Amino acid sequence: MALKFEVLKTTGKTRRGKLYTKHGVVDTPAFMPVGTCGTVKAMMPESVASTGAQILLGNTYHLMLRPGADLVEKMGGLHKFMNWDKPILTDSGGFQVMSLTGLRKLTEEGVTFSSHVDGSKHFLSPEKSMEIQHKLDSNITMCLDECVKLPAPHDIVQKSMEMSMRWAKRSRAAFVDRDGYGIFGIQQGGNYRDLRQISADRLKEIGFDGYAIGGLAVGEGQEVMFEVLDYAPGMLPEDKPRYLMGVGRPDDIVGAVLRGVDMFDCVMPTRSGRTAQAFTRYGTVNVRNARHREDPRPLEEGCDCPLCRNYSRAYIHHLQKCNEVLAVMLLTWHNIRYYQRLMQGIRRSIEDDSLQEFAAGFYADQAKGDIEEV
Amino acid sequence: MALKFEVLKTTGKTRRGKLYTKHGVVDTPAFMPVGTCGTVKAMMPESVASTGAQILLGNTYHLMLRPGADLVEKMGGLHKFMNWDKPILTDSGGFQVMSLTGLRKLTEEGVTFSSHVDGSKHFLSPEKSMEIQHKLDSNITMCLDECVKLPAPHDIVQKSMEMSMRWAKRSRAAFVDRDGYGIFGIQQGGNYRDLRQISADRLKEIGFDGYAIGGLAVGEGQEVMFEVLDYAPGMLPEDKPRYLMGVGRPDDIVGAVLRGVDMFDCVMPTRSGRTAQAFTRYGTVNVRNARHREDPRPLEEGCDCPLCRNYSRAYIHHLQKCNEVLAVMLLTWHNIRYYQRLMQGIRRSIEDDSLQEFAAGFYADQAKGDIEEV
Numbered sequence: 109m110a111l112k113f114e115v116l117k118t119t120g121k122t123r124r125g126k127l128y129t130k131h132g133v134v135d136t137p138a139f140m141p142v143g144t145c146g147t148v149k150a151m152m153p154e155s156v157a158s159t160g161a162q163i164l165l166g167n168t169y170h171l172m173l174r175p176g177a178d179l180v181e182k183m184g185g186l187h188k189f190m191n192w193d194k195p196i197l198t199d200s201g202g203f204q205v206m207s208l209t210g211l212r213k214l215t216e217e218g219v220t221f222s223s224h225v226d227g228s229k230h231f232l233s234p235e236k237s238m239e240i241q242h243k244l245d246s247n248i249t250m251c252l253d254e255c256v257k258l259p260a261p262h263d264i265v266q267k268s269m270e271m272s273m274r275w276a277k278r279s280r281a282a283f284v285d286r287d288g289y290g291i292f293g294i295q296q297g298g299n300y301r302d303l304r305q306i307s308a309d310r311l312k313e314i315g316f317d318g319y320a321i322g323g324l325a326v327g328e329g330q331e332v333m334f335e336v337l338d339y340a341p342g343m344l345p346e347d348k349p350r351y352l353m354g355v356g357r358p359d360d361i362v363g364a365v366l367r368g369v370d371m372f373d374c375v376m377p378t379r380s381g382r383t384a385q386a387f388t389r390y391g392t393v394n395v396r397n398a399r400h401r402e403d404p405r406p407l408e409e410g411c412d413c414p415l416c417r418n419y420s421r422a423y424i425h426h427l428q429k430c431n432e433v434l435a436v437m438l439l440t441w442h443n444i445r446y447y448q449r450l451m452q453g454i455r456r457s458i459e460d461d462s463l464q465e466f467a468a469g470f471y472a473d474q475a476k477g478d479i480e481e482v
Numbered sequence: 483m484a485l486k487f488e489v490l491k492t493t494g495k496t497r498r499g500k501l502y503t504k505h506g507v508v509d510t511p512a513f514m515p516v517g518t519c520g521t522v523k524a525m526m527p528e529s530v531a532s533t534g535a536q537i538l539l540g541n542t543y544h545l546m547l548r549p550g551a552d553l554v555e556k557m558g559g560l561h562k563f564m565n566w567d568k569p570i571l572t573d574s575g576g577f578q579v580m581s582l583t584g585l586r587k588l589t590e591e592g593v594t595f596s597s598h599v600d601g602s603k604h605f606l607s608p609e610k611s612m613e614i615q616h617k618l619d620s621n622i623t624m625c626l627d628e629c630v631k632l633p634a635p636h637d638i639v640q641k642s643m644e645m646s647m648r649w650a651k652r653s654r655a656a657f658v659d660r661d662g663y664g665i666f667g668i669q670q671g672g673n674y675r676d677l678r679q680i681s682a683d684r685l686k687e688i689g690f691d692g693y694a695i696g697g698l699a700v701g702e703g704q705e706v707m708f709e710v711l712d713y714a715p716g717m718l719p720e721d722k723p724r725y726l727m728g729v730g731r732p733d734d735i736v737g738a739v740l741r742g743v744d745m746f747d748c749v750m751p752t753r754s755g756r757t758a759q760a761f762t763r764y765g766t767v768n769v770r771n772a773r774h775r776e777d778p779r780p781l782e783e784g785c786d787c788p789l790c791r792n793y794s795r796a797y798i799h800h801l802q803k804c805n806e807v808l809a810v811m812l813l814t815w816h817n818i819r820y821y822q823r824l825m826q827g828i829r830r831s832i833e834d835d836s837l838q839e840f841a842a843g844f845y846a847d848q849a850k851g852d853i854e855e856v
Contacts, residue, residue, distance in 0.1 A: 147808045
């Protein structure tokens, strides 16, 4: 296979692994910050790397519209274009087409849609998605799939899953194999165990470098998601990475790691950086809250990000009140660093055989809530 | 005096100097980026320092409203609050009160105004401005003055200048002398030579650590400004720094340096970073222009800022089109670095006795315009 994956250690269902790509190694369990339009919003790429992030996610949908895959290819690929020399995973574009565009027409062949930017007409098929991701020079290409918002009836989910499996086969066939590059299949089936099994079997027949668990984090809630994760990862090959798409909050991630997931992505840390919300050891903190106005303490004691090392809560509160760009920059940095510290803690605790204690400590701290008032 | 200024070399009217403050040395001629609300917009302070900037300007008006001088003082002063350990100069607040607020009432005592943020009533007098700047822990405090928009009749400018001189005396009296801190007087008089002379004489009688040339860059145009600068700096003491407030564009600065000015501040590089305008050796460039869409070249060949080192014009154009924060971050960085490279070039050329050649080369390059199409 074109991407090598090593499982270094297993504890319960959880694995500590290494994924080797042309642009470097990804230690798993891993969290991928999202670089929607060829930038992790409000971050320099060297700052993203300094948080410990080893891989980014790029959005095919956004990049195909602006600046266009041909231009990115002409500029030497997405790594060079955006000055990020580490691995990149791109989604297929399917999810954003379904969630962001109007006037869609979905057929067996693919999906026709209107751009949310300028209304222009575009067509996306498995073959087209592979071509775009190839031009972007993505290290990990995702199959084009369709996904249903939950809850949904069994027959609707089955019909959608079956088309996604036919698209998975077409995606695999259209993908150009290269050393250090790979393609991931995406398991569908909603919260129906039988459908998840059928989907996993079809994907394994086709054969992929990794397997994503799709169709979750689409409104079903954590309880239903964890029910699915109690069985879904085990249906996928043990020697390949398992990627839970679009997840999630810190406690979603810890729960999913305990259930055998290796890779994650989510806009949560970056989006929250733009809405004054910070993730900390003791839960989320809204820095706009007036209680921070005169608080000389750092946002999170012990965090080594620039915000926590160099500034007071009073300062970040002030920046937020003034709508200063630096507030977004510093909070985004903190949040990405928080997620990477979480993943580093998870990986270390697997190595140390202390994952259960790590998780128990994590939940206890989160339950405590933000540190007391001054 | 509480601030030491050394003139290392003089060529024509131009001086190469060093200003010593409690927080470090400022090499002159110097350009001060503006950190309006306790942040240079869209820049980390360590990034600002990396451009070569040795001193920032803070706005008393903005900081007295948000977060308030008492809070900044409580947090250890502005340097600590905003994580900038180099020198800071603060303006008096007067200019912004006159330009940003409604419902002002100006008397001999001071000015009452309504905050542009929440409409709350505030009062600013020479004594109050000194108190606020002291609480901010500003290294260079500016006198409170009043300034008239040009053109204006002689009697109006004279009346205003005379009140400013009375305020200068009150400012000086209220200023608390400390080692490594100083206060600058501000010459007024519009474009009337006799009034500029009277103003300079009054200020010298009072005695300051430095002297600003105020009341320019207020709509009079470069020609009138240079006419005033042909005589105004020479009216001020030779052994003190001369600071031209609120100036300006690169060619304004070069022209003013040739006429004997040592210090500058302007929002131009930062504001332009937010409006897609870049300053380059070959003049200004609007990166939104479609001609950059597929241009693989750096914005400015030879510039060592992150934008020019790591990205293409195509990329910054793309970021701008997508309204990405990183566009503002990178362009602001480039512009501040451009201004600092300009000042470094000026300082080196004074040392090398090549200022005239430097200035001729500067004007010739600027006249060429942006480099040719690909």
